Structures are given as C-alpha cells and as structure tokens.
C-alpha cells in the first residue's frame with residue numbers, strides 16, 4: 435500500500451467519525467506515523483507504507499476517532515516557533531496564547547513568573563526571546579511540571595527556568611518584574627458547550643476554576659502585588675467576555691494603566707496592568 439492510499443483511507447475514517455478538519459488531521463497523523471515532518475508529506479505520498487507505519491497510523495486514527503486532540507496523539511505542538519511536548523496532563527497550547535507572549539515582550543524584563551505553566555509554553559517562549567531573563571513556572575500539577583521541565587531542557591532554557599509545585603503563589607519564592615498567566619477561565623456552566631476534543635481529553639483543572647470562571651483571576655489579582663516589584667507588569671489571558679470583570683479585579687488591588695488587547699479574531703484576549711511605582 436502506498437502512503438497516498440493510506441491517507442485516503444484515514445481521511446475517510448475520520449470523516450465517518452464526524453471529525454471536523456478530517457483531511458488536515460489525517461495528514462498530520464500520517465506524517466507522525468511515518469516519522470517525518472508534515473512539510474515532507476507530499477513527497478512521501480508515492481512511497482510504499484512501511485509495515486510499522488501502518489500499525490502506528492491505525493492506532494493514531496483510532497485515537498482521533500475517539501476525539502483525542504491531534505497534539506496529544508503526536509505528543510507535540512508548535513508554539514511561538516518552538517516544538518513543545520504535550521500530554522494529557524497539560525493544556526494543548528493555543529495559537530491565541532501567542533498574543534500574550536507578544537504583549538509580554540513589548541517591554542524588557544529580568545524575572546518572570548508564569549502561573550499555571552502547563553507545558554511551559556509561555557515561560558519558555560519568553561525566555562527564548564529574552565536571552566538575559568530568568569523565570570519560574572508554577573503549577574498545581576506535578577505531572578504538568580515534569581512536561582514543562584522536559585520542554586525547558588529540550589529547548590535549551592532549563593538553566594534559566596525554575597519549576598515549582600504550588601497553589602498559586604503559596605509556595606513561590608521571590609519577587610518578579612513580570613507575572614504572566616493563562617489560567618483556567620471557563621465558567622462551570624460553559625463546560626458542556628466545549629467541543630468533545632477539549633471536554634473529554636484536556637485537563638479540566640486547566641480549563642475551569644468552577645463557578646463563574648473568575649476565581650483564578652481573584653487569586654492572582656489578590657496575590658500579585660506582593661510578588662511584583664514597583665512598576666512591575668502583569669499580563670493575563672482572558673476569555674472574550676471577561677475584560678470588564680478582570681479589569682475591576684485588578685483595579686481593586688491597586689493596578690494601574692490597565693489595557694485590553696484583542697486576538698486575531700478581534701476578541702478581547704489579553705489584559706495587561708502595572709503595579710504603581712518607579
């Protein structure tokens with residue numbers, strides 16, 4: 435069997451399972467099964483499928499038929515131009531979150547704290563782009579911290595990165611001039627509306643804090659002033675309807691120059707604010 439025929443059969447299976455974007459997913463999973471980058475797939479389509487690749491593709495397609503996200507199946511996701519390892523213990527890095535990285539890089543910083551680091555994609559991308567900075571990634575999940583540490587090592591920033599298991603700020607030492615976070619922000623009542631891919635496969639602790647979806651922002655806004663240096667910044671990802679509420683939470687804690695930034699779809703996506711001083 436040629437790879438081309440395997441691709442056609444895989445695409446059909448995914449379509450029949452009701453997977454949106456079946457053709458693209460089938461290509462990524464075929465490239466994964468062949469052990470090549472998706473950019474090299476077209477050339478490989480006329481070659482015969484090796485026996486072991488047939489088995490790997492079958493497993494991958496079965497996982498996708500069960501709605502497992504492609505990044506979890508391949509174990510990797512490109513974010514900010516870097517390849518991150520992704521597992522069931524981490525949120526799959528989203529392209530919208532690159533906006534947060536971009537906003538954080540608008541001004542230089544030396545010590546950054548990433549709250550709920552997951553794969554470490556935000557912290558590690560910031561350290562890659564800011565060669566003299568160092569940072570701490572915290573997470574409640576030890577399994578996520580293992581993934582983040584692995585990514586920091588693979589991407590060559592582990593000497594500038596510390597990882598700390600903590601409940602928000604409780605076990606995080608030190609002061610920072612930048613705090614970043616993409617916290618869980620989906621309201622409990624909205625969890626049912628998520629796609630099956632997300633709802634059944636991604637860690638709920640990374641998606642929702644329960645209740646109205648704002649509890650993580652409450653904890654972060656309350657704890658951040660004591661951990662920021664005067665004039666320090668906080669940059670947070672938000673859900674598209676949360677700008678006003680999160681602005682209020684930050685203002686109540688004395689933050690100033692609070693601004694909202696939009697994602698490429700024109701939805702509010704990032705809030706930044708400053709601790710007074712300097």
Ligand code: GLN
Pocket residue numbers: 528616617618619620632640641642
């Ligand atoms: N953006 C994610 C989603 O819509 C949610 C991530 C989060 O809660 N931080 O699935």
